[in-house]
Amino acid sequence: MADFERDSGWLSGSVVDAEDARLATGVLAAASANPGNPIAARTGIRPGPGSPGNVEATSTPSRNVTVRPFQGVIQGTRSSAAGAYLITLAQQKTLDVLTAAPADSSNPRIALVVAQQTDRQYGDESDGMLVRVVPGTPAVTPVAPTVTGDWLPLAELTVRANAGAITPADIRDLRAYTVAAGGVLPLQAQESLPADGYSGQRLYDLETGLDLVRAGTGWRPAATGAVQLFGPADTGWPQTGGSAGASPYTFNQVTVPAAPYPRMLQITAQVTVQTSGTDERWDHVVRGQEGAVSALACFHGGPTKIITSVATGHRLLPATTPLVLTQYFGRGGGVTTGTAAVFSAAAHYTGLRVLALPVP
Template identity: 30%
Template sequence: MAVINPPAWQQAPSYPARNDRLALSGLLGYPGNSADEASPMRVRSGVKPSYQQYQLKVRAAGTPNMTVIVSGGFVVVDQRDTGGQGVYVCANDGDVTLNVAAAGGAGQFRKDCVVASVYDAEYVGSLSEWKLEVIQGPYAASAGATVRGTLPPNCVPLADLAIGPSQTSVAAGNITDVRVYAVASGGILPVASSATPARPHPGQVFYQANTDTFMYGTAAGALAALVPKATAWAPIVLSGAWAATGLAGDGPPSARITHDGALQLSGLMTGVAVNPGANASVGTIPAALIPSMTYWVRGLATTSVAQNYARIAVNPTTGAIVLTNGSVAVTSGGWVQLDGVAGRAY
């Protein structure tokens, strides 16, 4: 209710709380769902990032039982009862213990969800509060078939809880962190790969902590990988009779990823006889460099000056290297020069 002619000592008249919510919304993140395009004053809800992402983290009790503990922290909850009415900024100043409903009997599995939720009587119902709560999911015949229950419209999911038949405690292995983090538009968002938001801000960078990779949002609302930086040269583990020549000036067979994400091989090695069109197992690419396709790498030669090309095929699962000879037979002791940038590895 507005104050008419407030006294001089009063800094400002009273005003609707929505004014503050809208002001805060203007400072926060980009809308993260396709449905938000029709409500451009919405923002992305989420937990405030922190050094070790401990804010509102859900964990098991010290001695696991049918409770979970939610740590302190801040959370931004978008108002979605009507939409476009700003955000709620909620603070939890310490650990909160939440009870988890008793498990079902044989053959009954469910997925409960820990949420930070806001209820606002200005729009719906009679409650005006925010709270941490566990929303019980419906029972299913298997763990893989479980789904969340109906979540409050104004909430941020914090963790999913896997509850099996006759379960008597919630351990760390039953808890899946599903927090999304709220940041200013365009900032780097630390998040698990499984919880990376849909429709990111164009150019928004995500650090996927569980895979130690960076992704970014495209203009089409999709995710794409940032170009990896060049890696150091790493030795190829040779197999069978294949070995480095050991001659002065001949580098050992090695591999790396270039600054633009290409697989590069280098080095000189000797090996077994390989007839034209035949294959030979050479060795293994370091696991961190395993590409996802077959490459051509120059070149193959006998002990004479004759040269041709060979195909180096790298297994995208194991990293095993298979050399396919070209048209010139290689005698035992012939050499193979690895010297090429072989297309994009990722």
């Protein structure tokens, strides 16, 4: 049969082969982001309760990892009309990572946990879906192994040199989600953002909590003018117990995660500082990880040697760009003596907040 007009699914009196059946069920799945194959479905896990498809270390770290049950879609790639495989892992599965492929004595390696679909129609030895470990090769700077055929990535495992167990820190989640056609797609990470899409497609960014819609050639907030607020501080911040002297003192940090559209950031930082003198100049600064100053204020201790400084500023953050803002103060204007310390870590004394507004 030619690959042009395929037999409709479940047509009475016709021969409907496996490809026809997969193409028919694939109509109900979300489209892939491949503009060169508009009949392809998006490969991914069906979202649901219980973190489906999650790869986890055992409660006491061992050579094994476990994979939670899941259902999903694997788009066939070995024929222009291969269609979409609908797959199921019906119960939790335990995978042995280290027995068949022990850790190297000198170098780490990267292994992958995948769901792989085999099909004898395309030359495989068997038919079925298998959740398995692809071991990888040890190297000073290891890379993930190559997987051929039709497969769905679940996790990346770092197998450290001489490792006897896989810990939670060794596991990096690679899952991407898929939904029924027209469904709202949960976005697990920026890496799984569809590079292409159709006008009106909707998704929900699990990291930023935003509803996004496909408009033209890019992704925009579903609600025009939607804003985000970040702060007052990342975990473990603000910090006290140190002071600025010959070197500045960094005491606060806020991370603005990447979004698939540009944003104007309105930055407000405040701190109450106790200085060693009354006439020392101090610079109060907020800067990004690349060193660019995003907000700046200057202060003196004054008669009480206690002063509250507020620094404000704004900067344009391009699309798909994360930003880590740090807040610090240091001697300014050629001052070479004196010290200054954060008065208190309480929110009404120390804060760093960022208002992010989408821009065209």
